[in-house]
Amino acid sequence: MATTTAAATLPVLGATADSPPGLAGAISACCTPLSRAPLSAEEADTLVAVLKAIAVPTRLRLLSMIYARDGGEACVCELTEPLGLTQPTISHHLKVLVDAGLITRDKRGVWAYYRAVPEALVALAAVFSPPQ
Amino acid sequence: MATTTAAATLPVLGATADSPPGLAGAISACCTPLSRAPLSAEEADTLVAVLKAIAVPTRLRLLSMIYARDGGEACVCELTEPLGLTQPTISHHLKVLVDAGLITRDKRGVWAYYRAVPEALVALAAVFSPPQ
DNA sequence: CAGCAACATAGACGAGTGTCGATGTGATGG
DNA sequence: CCATCACATCGACACTCGTCTATGTTGCTG
Numbered sequence: 605m606a607t608t609t610a611a612a613t614l615p616v617l618g619a620t621a622d623s624p625p626g627l628a629g630a631i632s633a634c635c636t637p638l639s640r641a642p643l644s645a646e647e648a649d650t651l652v653a654v655l656k657a658i659a660v661p662t663r664l665r666l667l668s669m670i671y672a673r674d675g676g677e678a679c680v681c682e683l684t685e686p687l688g689l690t691q692p693t694i695s696h697h698l699k700v701l702v703d704a705g706l707i708t709r710d711k712r713g714v715w716a717y718y719r720a721v722p723e724a725l726v727a728l729a730a731v732f733s734p735p736q
Numbered sequence: 737m738a739t740t741t742a743a744a745t746l747p748v749l750g751a752t753a754d755s756p757p758g759l760a761g762a763i764s765a766c767c768t769p770l771s772r773a774p775l776s777a778e779e780a781d782t783l784v785a786v787l788k789a790i791a792v793p794t795r796l797r798l799l800s801m802i803y804a805r806d807g808g809e810a811c812v813c814e815l816t817e818p819l820g821l822t823q824p825t826i827s828h829h830l831k832v833l834v835d836a837g838l839i840t841r842d843k844r845g846v847w848a849y850y851r852a853v854p855e856a857l858v859a860l861a862a863v864f865s866p867p868q
Numbered sequence: 869c870a871g872c873a874a875c876a877t878a879g880a881c882g883a884g885t886g887t888c889g890a891t892g893t894g895a896t897g898g
Numbered sequence: 899c900c901a902t903c904a905c906a907t908c909g910a911c912a913c914t915c916g917t918c919t920a921t922g923t924t925g926c927t928g
Contacts, residue, residue, distance in 0.1 A: 638796075639803035639857065642818075648793040648800075655791035660886075661780040664770075664787070668780075671771035671867065680905060686774075693887055695906055714895055714904050725771065725864045732861040734854045735803065792916075812875060825917055827876055846874050846925050 639735040651731065654724075657704035662687060663697045670707055676720035677710070683718075771867040783863065786856075789836035794819060795829045802839055808852035809842070815850075 643651070658664050665687060670678050684694050698718055701707045706724045710717045775783070790796050797819060802810050816826050830850055833839045838856045842849045 638800045639852070639854070641800070641804050643797050643800040645793065645797070648796045652791055652793050652796055655787060655796070659784055659787035659791035661777065661784050662886080664780045664784055665775050665777070668770045668773070668775040672773050676867075690888060691905070692889080692907080696886080699906085711905090716905060720771070722771070722866045725866045729861045729864040729866070732857045732864065734857045734861070735808075788915095794916080821916095822918065823875070824877080824919085828916080831876085843875090843924095848875060 637733045637735075638731055639733075654704050654706070654728070657700050657706060660697070662689065662693075663701055666694070666697055667701060667706060670718055671720045671722075671725070673720075676722075677717045679715045679717050681715070769865045769867075770863055771865075786836050786838070786860070789832050789838060792829070794821065794825075795833055798826070798829055799833060799838060802850055803852045803854075803857070805852075808854070809849045811847045811849050813847070 658667060666683060669683060669686065670676065680691065680694055680698065683698075684691050687694065698707070698709070702709050702718070704724075705721060707718045707721060710719060790799060798815060801815060801818065802808065812823065812826055812830065815830075816823050819826065830839070830841070834841050834850070836856075837853060839850045839853055842851060
């Protein structure tokens with residue numbers, strides 16, 4: 605169960621109920637490591653859906669801000685100012701990250717807290733695991 | 737020199753002469769793991785330049801086809817047919833992957849062979865290494 | 869040298885998307 | 899009940915980019 609074998613054990617991610625219904629679970633469920641075998645069109649589309657979510661500077665910074673936070677959660681108000689963008693823009697990007705399964709949303713009162721999903725990073729790292 | 741410490745040793749990548757001048761080296765040179773600390777705008781831009789290169793189905797499939805090949809190299813003629821795209825389109829995407837430092841180009845005679853750069857995958861995997 | 873094959877480059881077009889301002893939706897407080 | 903705050907949604911605009919056709923470049927061959 606070491607991190608090096610994560611790629612083999614991760615397909616369970618897509619089936620567990622407590623993991624988000626997003627695409628992060630589907631990464632490991634569909635895709636062997638890149639260097640293992642050529643990707644089919646469907647596998648590529650699935651993986652790309654997640655990669656596109658993080659291939660934007662704003663979203664990548666949002667992701668790192670949430671993941672680096674104590675407890676791995678932050679509300680919108682804490683993320684708007686550091687990036688110098690509008691609140692609707694931040695909300696839009698957060699929704700994309702949620703849909704990709706990279707973070708989760710938890711509304712408590714007036715505030716919406718976005719939380720990290722570390723398993724998603726593990727799945728991504730597994731995809732990029734080098735040959736042998 | 738284990739894979740788990742690759743993140744720490746990889747900054748050398750950007751300095752070695754035999755590694756491509758692409759952005760793959762810059763990944764590890766600029767960016768700590770995502771979950772370590774919030775990314776600056778510049779760090780995000782650098783990482784995104786590489787992520788955008790692979791966040792396209794065609795390029796992701798090209799990358800996997802090259803990396804999964806024996807010897808880790810392939811010529812354009814071998815990559816055009818399986819994807820069902822035009823030769824100029826394939827050449828275009830290969831150039832993007834080369835510029836990102838994910839593959840290298842080696843022209844031998846009439847053929848152009850594109851080769852894998854495993855260190856680039858290691859650097860990417862390091863970026864997505866989970867907290868602690 | 870002529871001709872062909874493999875690949876690169878140039879220009880154009882259409883689809884996708886990051887950002888914005890304006891507005892809608894609940895929850896809280898007086 | 900009304901005002902306010904935190905956040906989501908909606909349309910619109912500008913820009914990027916994946917793909918194509920057409921053409922240029924280079925190396926091999928008869």
